[in-house]
Amino acid sequence: MGIIGGGQLARMCQPPSVALSITLSVLAESAEASAALVVPSSPVGDHNDVEAVRAFARECDVVTFDHEHVPAAVLAALVADGVVLHPSPAALMFAQDKLAMRRRLTEIGVACPRWAQVRTMASLQAFGDEVGWPVVVKIPKGGYDGKGVRVVGRPQQVADWFARVARDVGEGSGPLIDGLLAEQKVGFVRELAVLVARSPSGQASAWPVVETVQTNSICTQVLAPAPGLDPNLAAVATAAGLRIAGELGVTGVMAVEMFEVRDVQTGDPAYMVNELAMRPHNSGHWSIDGAVTSQFEQHLRAVLDLPLGDTSPRARWTVMNNVLGGDYSELYPTYRHLMARDPGLKVHLYGKGVRPGRKIGHVNVSGSNLDDLRARASHASDYLQGVITA
Ligand code: ADP
Helix, strand or coil, rough: CCEEEHHHHHHCCCCHHHHCCCEEEEEECCCCCCCCCCCCCCCCCCCCCHHHHHHHHHEEEEEEECCCCCCHHHHHHHHCCCCCCCCHHHHHHHHHHHHEEEHHHHCCCCCCEEEECHHHHHHHHHHHHHHCCEEEEEECEEEEECCCEEECCCCHHHHHHHHHHHHHHHCCCCCCCCCCEEEEEECCCCEEEEEEEEEECCEEEEECCCEEECCCCCCEEEECCCCCCCCCHHHHHHHHHHHHHHHCCCCEEEEEEEEECCCCCCCCCCEEEEEEECCHHHHHCCCCHEEECCCCHEEEEEEEECCCCCCCCHHHHHHHCHHHHHCCCHHHHHHHHHHHCCCCCCEEEEECCCCCCCCCEEEEECCCCCCHHHHHHHHHHHHCCCCCCC
16 A cells, blocks of 8 residues: 655554555655655655656555645546545545635535635635634645634735735646635634544544644644533534545545534534544544554555444543654653653654654653643653753
């Protein structure tokens, strides 16, 4: 089985592939890419290079993705070659293009923030005047970790993005952006994520709904399951995740990022979908240690059309903290300290070069006392990041 992209998600598919004796190949950006460091078959190639991707896919029974950035033309060439792709390009496009995603979710009646496709400053002004300022403006394609998302009080604050839109439309080439996505700024209670998996045969499964805690638009902590979540909202949100997977024909793991809101009429807990990721996702890293079947094993099972595994939690709570940046030249003393302090702690580092704020690993802790687990996870991520020294 092949994975396009050699990031940490491909890397974390390696342990379950070893356990199941599935031969994994990764098309890596470089020989130092996170997955290339641990997967023996990791040819180096650019996911934008159609011939490189075709040559890679020819050797694989099934091909899946580490990220959503493979261009439509490359995907189309693979389909024409008869490559088995999961998720299919027809499904993947809804994770690649936020405008297409909003349009489709609205069609199938899934709750979303109010939104509009805006091609001009005037149309953004009209949208903001209608839903109220400030509004959230997004570049429809290619964003991650909040890059490509701005909260603006007036259209001039995205003048540079409109210039880009005009340029793209004018040239008719490159990553064509047909306008920007404008959204009502949702006054959410917190952010949730629903993680589901669906196989080509249509079997589907879901993990418990989690809470994702963001700091400066980057997810720093995940609480599994979301504490104090209204059981009705948990059921409705999970049903929405499974329905989206079915309606969009998703195969493999999909994360549905949501806002928890209060219904304006009744005050009842409700959700709005923020966005979709069609691959294992940061909000599911807790499952490696906290669930009977991890999202990485489930992704392999799903794309290979094997029966799906049990998604039950192994403990009352699991807390995952991301590790963002830090100095990893001397891991041995770091590990000595962390492992002595907390024998229950599970550290996962991705072998990536460190850039400030970059996700270079995560830690998981499971147990019955949520406050204690949050404190332990935060201590470990702070220590790994060099924020604290004891
Ligand atoms: P990315 O694709 O870069 O992760 P998202 O669309 O998930 O971008 O947005 C990043 C963050 O910005 C979200 O996690 C949320 O905190 C905030 N955000 C996004 N859309 C809205 C919205 N409509 N209303 C309020 N906050 C939003």
